Amino acid sequence: MNKLKYKLYQFMQGRYGNDQLNTFLLAFAVVFNIVMALFVGSNWITATITWIPLIIFWFRFFSRKVYRRRIENNKFLGMWYKIRAPFRRTKRRFEDKSHKYYKCPKCKQVVRVPSGKGKIEITCPKCKTKFSKRT
Incomplete structure (x- = not known):
């Protein structure tokens, strides 16, 4: 062998x-x-x-x-x-249960934000557009 x-x-x-x-x-x-x-x-x-x-x-x-x-x-x-x-x-x-994912309304970049914070204002890291979402 x-x-x-x-x-x-x-x-x-x-x-x-x-x-x-x-x-x-x-x-x-x-x-x-x-x-x-x-x-x-x-x-x-x-x-x-x-x-x-x-x-x-x-x-x-x-x-x-x-x-x-x-x-x-x-x-x-x-x-x-x-x-x-x-x-x-x-x-x-x-x-991922601790974060929510949203798309920027302007450039469609996906942004990750912590969940359970209520209504927050999100700033897109790519185009600097600000938009509000409930987490």
């Missing part, structure tokens, strides 16, 4: 391995395959669409061009952050 482990270790040395983009590609292929099998059925189109991300996954996993794979992963993470950010902000707002 140790000999096999050592051979695998030697083989993977200098190769890229796994990252967030590879994890996404693998998860996408599995979920897409399951959804298509349940709702559409298996045909050559769904099989091809399922195999494409898997082939990319294995190519990236065994690649020796670590720098290029890292750049690809960073671009993916930048796009993924842009997709996830609005959902995380909304979740954070629902979890």
